[in-house]
Amino acid sequence: MSAAAGAVEGARTRPAGAVAAFARRNAWTLGLLAFLVVLLLFTKLIQPRYGPVQVQGLAISVLPLALAAVAQAVVVIGGGIDLSIGSMMAFTSVVSATAMQGQSAEFGVVVVLGVLLLGVALGAVNGSLVVLTRVPDIVVTLAMSFVWAGCALLVRAAPGGGAAEWLKDLVLGSIGSEWIPQAAVVLLVIVGAIWLPVRRSRVGLSIYAIGSNRLAAFRSGVPVGRTRLSAYVVTGLFSAFAGLSLTASTGIGTPVPGPYTLMAVAAVVLGGVSLAGGRGGVLGPIVGVVVLQLIRTDMTFLDVNTNLAVVAQGIILIGVVMVGSLVQMRRARA
Amino acid sequence: MSAAAGAVEGARTRPAGAVAAFARRNAWTLGLLAFLVVLLLFTKLIQPRYGPVQVQGLAISVLPLALAAVAQAVVVIGGGIDLSIGSMMAFTSVVSATAMQGQSAEFGVVVVLGVLLLGVALGAVNGSLVVLTRVPDIVVTLAMSFVWAGCALLVRAAPGGGAAEWLKDLVLGSIGSEWIPQAAVVLLVIVGAIWLPVRRSRVGLSIYAIGSNRLAAFRSGVPVGRTRLSAYVVTGLFSAFAGLSLTASTGIGTPVPGPYTLMAVAAVVLGGVSLAGGRGGVLGPIVGVVVLQLIRTDMTFLDVNTNLAVVAQGIILIGVVMVGSLVQMRRARA
Amino acid sequence: SSGGSAAPSGKSFTIGYSNGGGVGNGFREEQVCTAKAQALASGQVSTLTTIHRNTDAAGQLSDIRDLIAKGVDAIVFNPNDPAALNPALEEANKAGIKTVSVDAYVTDPTTYNLYNNQIKYAELGAKWLFDQLGGSGTVYYMRGLAGHPADSDRDIGFKNVLKDYPNIKVVPTADGVFTGWDPATATQLINDFIASGQYDQINGIWSSGMGQQVVDGIKAANKPFVPIVDADLYGFVAQLLDPTGYPGLKGAAVTNTAAVGGAGVALALKLLNGEKVETDPSASQPNTVLLNPVLADNVTDAGKATLKSWQVPGLDPGWPLGLTIQGWTTYTPEQAIACKGPGDK
Amino acid sequence: MTSTATDLLLEATGVSKAYGAVVALRSASLAVRPGEVHALMGANGAGKSTLVKILTGAVRPDGGRITLRGRERTAHSPAEARRSGLVSVYQEPALIPDLDIRSNLRLTETPVEPFRHWLAELGLAGLDLAAPARRLPLATLRIVDLARALAIEPDVLMLDEMTAALPANLTERVLEVVGRQRGGKRSVIFISHRMIEIGAVCDRATVLREGETVGVVDVTAGSEDRIVELMLGQAVEDLAAQSGVARRAIAPGATPRLAARGLSHGTKLHDGTFDLHPGEVLGVVALEGQGQDELFDILAGSERPSGGELLVDGSPVAFRHPADAIRAGLVYVAADRAEALLMQRSVRENIALPYTTRLRHWGLIDLGAERRQVDGAVTTLQIDARAGSEVRRLSGGNQQKVTIARWVAGGVRTMLCFDPTRGIDIRTKAQIYVLLRDLAEAGAAVLLYTSELKEVQLVCDRAIVIFGGRVVAEIDAANADEPSLLRAAYNLRSDAPMPEVAAAESVAAETMVTNGTADPAATPRPEADR
Ligand SMILES: Nc1ncnc2c1ncn2[C@@H]1O[C@H](COP(=O)(O)OP(=O)(O)OP(=O)(O)O)[C@@H](O)[C@H]1O
Ligand SMILES: Nc1ncnc2c1ncn2[C@@H]1O[C@H](COP(=O)(O)OP(=O)(O)OP(=O)(O)O)[C@@H](O)[C@H]1O
Ligand SMILES: [Mg+2]
Ligand SMILES: [Mg+2]
16 A cells, blocks of 8 residues: 555554554545545445446456556656656557467566566666656656557557467456455556555655755755656556556557557546656556546446547546546645 | 747847847747758758749748647747637637638638637636636636537538638738748738737736746746736637638638647747746747658658658757757756 | 559550558448559559548548649549548549549539448448337447548438338347447447447347447347347358357448449449440439448358358458449458558568 | 824735644734835744645635735635735845846746846846846846846835845845835835845834744834844843853864865866864855865765865865765765755654665675664654654755754864855754864864855854855854955955945956857856756
């Protein structure tokens, strides 16, 4: 859970104080979680047959965007932004689907590892360019989004390829209880295994520091360039996971980037990460993605005209973020 | 030309000094213009038949993106960003094409005026939401991009409609010399007629002020909220012009937003407008758009593989901005 | 224009090819590849300049103007809109450049149109599907790209047949939903449809080229299949012929050859060589060549045999199977798969 | 002297303002007569700035009553306040960096000629009005801000720590101009932590303590103690007694902790040469812009020297990054807290950041050890960390303590302090003096640049003086009284008289950017660009 922690406070001695402090620090995420629960209850109300199978479907469909949102959250916390996440997802997805097609399960493991390394490399290229050229992040990554999308098309002009069976099965079904979708577990394991150690290490602290005040971080001895690079590398790695999740859930690789980049920005904001950097965590954005998806599902249930649904989603996005800010402001005042 | 002025200098008494000061203030735009001239010479070299007709074609092609870039530049100078420009273009374009279809030329004039008012209204909605909700610009306009795109689809689910003949003729052919494309004249007249008065007025000064330092502007007595709103209104108006130019050049309205929003951000940066706000003008972004389009044309002449061309465009974008920043940094130091 | 390669007829042309959308879409990619293959196989083309990107009508206008500026002899293009490109097409005509619209028609009178008869395409599939359901039931109507002429024609065909089946109900609305011919959108749509429980209430699916994604989505959700009709894409036909992987899947494929690209190049060459072109007077536009579709299902043995005969090993799942068109294209299927034009290494 | 409500120009009663749980103003009152210079006094966090912002419409009060010439009014924006005759020069310059001075004037509807007049009065005649504000040094911007405010001819002018960032000569000019307002139609509200300035120009002082007005004092020769007593709510006796600490004699021939030999940087620093020994506090005294910024930046590793040599414990070092300096034991305390703190992060993280970046290892941070270090530092510095989840919620003084605590947490070998008490109340200042002495006692070496000359005798063992980029003098604490230091800072022989005017003009000329008209090499490094 502490992945979402806005601040790295040490635990207080009194446990009650610790809980209160935790709640205060993660108020946004907790509020969003509450909203999600209300939304789930509403969904059950309008569609009584909504059950474990639907929850599994929900988990599978949010997986790519959730990973993309985590990728975006990391770089945004570090004071940057990455507009090439969708293209990196397309690139890693076509590479994995092309390499795995018709190969053995074992080779599939090699491919997955190789694609994760590719993600690290893409992130390193983005980060190095941002650091070395001193051109604003938004411009570099916008330009690189063309580059990675072009590379994806060079690997494979049309959707196709294949995925190892174990990879496809990884995100299907449930684990333990039928209410715990395997895709959700996979998501939490990936995020936990990578972000928690980073967060607790010097690099994580430094990422928050450069996002909060780059000059102060520099003066405090933080290697600013190297830390920005690290943030982009972590983002590249999560983008590769997101690309692999596309391959896993569709069984093919698609070279044209989906709508993930900007949706990830939206989810990150919805998840309480400040676009100014230095504040927020990765749990909030994940909850944000689930909320966005569930809203879409509900509109399908309610047979809302698809075009109206697009309009409504935009309005809801503003509404939620606005209510969230108001609540935070009130809280700050009270 | 002073539309491109980075700083609002008063005129000097000595004319020589004035020219030098003008060159210094518009160094970026002038450098970009020089680059454009080199690019034109190169184009003529690889394609000797490149002549007035091609220049007219170039002017028509760049018109929608150039207007979108001007729209983006205004709000970026004011310290904001508008990710809904493409959607506003789609919306205004389908409204105009739907209303004009099969109607008289006179009614076409009414429609054009109405659509410009619509653009003002859309901008006003964007701006009011940004000011009132206190949600970051990027989030509000991202959300509104869904809303306006949805509205466009509600007006017309598929491309179609029509345009008054005079509107289509407005952007075709040349005026005076065959080397002066009518589309270019239209562009300059629109931009000159709207931006120059705004620029010279208190509102323009205030837009630069809030983009440069919002708190200082507030303390200097600038009505910050109202000025941000004005910037969005101007952006909405230019977006409507951009939408109308789509209708004029294609004769139809397309409800699905083209790639204009992010390309406009790229062009604005290429045109020397700082994404941090407060600096730059609208002429630079226009030149930036022409440069981007001419690079694409040259790649067609050189038979570059389209996928490679996408990659190359990204790299060129970073390259130009990087060289530009380096030159500016050197200049600042010298 | 000068040509390096020796052409049998002694002529060497430059041709421009514009595709204003569908990058990453199997149908469009294959279309470009067949155009390249035909240009190579004809021996009469020195360069085929391809501009293949996702853009709007205004963007395609500028691409076509670039090709005119380049001074090509003919332009073959898949139009983003029937009327929007006309100004550039007139300019091409004035410059003496032949123009051929493939996969959909344009209203410019001097341009030749060559496309699959999409009205008939939709009629064949809809009739098969409604008959499968015994003339009554609910059908999920998944369309392609809103506003694309092919999609509009298919809608006409679908509704023509629907008139004769009063007991067929169409969901979610009479105008269906649009996948935009984008696999990701199609996957999203079917997942939402299943998650909302609406899938459990339908009896069949009429799909416009995204059948593979739909079938995969149903399989992933562990739902029983309903009869489905789609285009002859490799991936979808492979699913129809794989009863172990997709138990209970009943479906039919209607041919919608992407070799219109190659045929378009062949048509352009005919025009450049001054040959006569047979046109179809029944079409809505003059100067039109219509290609007629056929249907095969996996319900009958004859159908299965036909489906098997279409199979081309090694094809991408998103590619249509009809790689060549009798009487128009002269390349081999291998050349189409190789996707090399004149001068390509 | 009693005054009825009608002779008051401006009166505020019971003004309150809370930011979340922290009450910035509880019940502040202020009564300003026409033609007086009225001091607003208070320790850090007392709410002075907040009150000024409320009076000029920059901040909305939660409660209270404000009357102007007996008529109740509340300004909703600085523009509105300006129209009713209330103008403030805020602590941060309110000039738009990307606009030139002329456009800045246009923005505030300030007439140009009066502005030029006041600029000349303040010692900056001939400033190029076409220069963009971001090219001008901070001190110039403050003066421009003041001249602009005066040119509007306000009824009440508020100056919030106007002199804090000014060199001595410009401070003189400002005090002179403010002093001349006495007895006129205009009133001035003057905020400063420097008692001597209050004594020089103010008629009366309103004292705030913890958001409440605790007294109004007529400023006379002996009122200083009374003001301080009201500010702190306690008698002052032992505060001054902190001075006179035992000085340690440096053994001749001992290896200095830090030895600078001819350090130079760009056009500002030419010869930085001095020794700093373990156990001593070495003062650095200089007028604004004599190269002290560059010297500290080099020592802290943020800038590379263009020449000279730096030795730590006798061995030469070349810092490429602050991290190198920190590893060599040189830590930097900045004057500007905004340059040092992660404002949206917690006190704990702010303190832990440099501590953890000092660790060479990768892997997880030992949270337990870290917490012990942090808690220790918070206790040592008596930081009020109740609002510690975000540093920006702390008062200025507590923020400043955090900037020191972050280094104390990891153990200090060499501390570089650049005006660490700028804008700090007198009790916190005393705590910082004690802390610096304690660090020295414990064997640390401390380099202390200060703009308050009396601090040299309070905390330093000796002081060096920098002028024109060179170390020009070294003075023992015993001889470092303010007049001697000031003479040395102007590079005058100790017996020469102070040529006030000449010195003021030379410095003023230097703070002016002659944009484009003069040799660019002569242009001082733009401070706002850093
Ligand atoms: N935005 C804020 N959020 C929370 N608390 C705040 C905020 N701003 C000010 N405070 C608190 O209000 C109190 C008064 O602050 P203010 O800055 O007005 O005092 P001051 O007299 O100017 O003191 P200083 O000299 O230390 O700046 C302080 O205790 C401070 O912590
Ligand atoms: N519009 C605003 N919204 C939120 N917080 C504000 C606003 N304006 C000022 N503040 C906060 O109020 C606090 C107090 O500001 P103030 O200027 O009174 O203090 P200061 O600069 O510390 O003064 P001092 O010179 O006495 O140190 C600051 O922390 C600032 O962030
Ligand atoms: Mg203050
Ligand atoms: Mg204060």
